[in-house]
Amino acid sequence: MAKHTTKMICPKCGAEMNHHADKLVDPVRPEDLRQVNPALGGIVEETHCCPSCGAVESRRAG
Numbered sequence: 001m002a003k004h005t006t007k008m009i010c011p012k013c014g015a016e017m018n019h020h021a022d023k024l025v026d027p028v029r030p031e032d033l034r035q036v037n038p039a040l041g042g043i044v045e046e047t048h049c050c051p052s053c054g055a056v057e058s059r060r061a062g
């Protein structure tokens with residue numbers, strides 16, 4: 001599956017964020033179904049946290 005390789009940039013302070021965790025979320029909208037990872041049965045969402053200001057952001061993998 002496609003993975004993001006670039007670091008997320010903190011929207012608050014511009015620092016590079018650390019990839020903190022992955023979580024699995026259920027698809028809730030019809031368009032979400034296209035993002036479902038068939039091996040995992042859900043959508044993989046990456047959580048990133050900022051080491052500078054502590055902001056937390058998430059984005060969908062793939």
Ligand SMILES: [Zn+2]
Binds near residue numbers: 015055
């Ligand atoms: Zn920050």
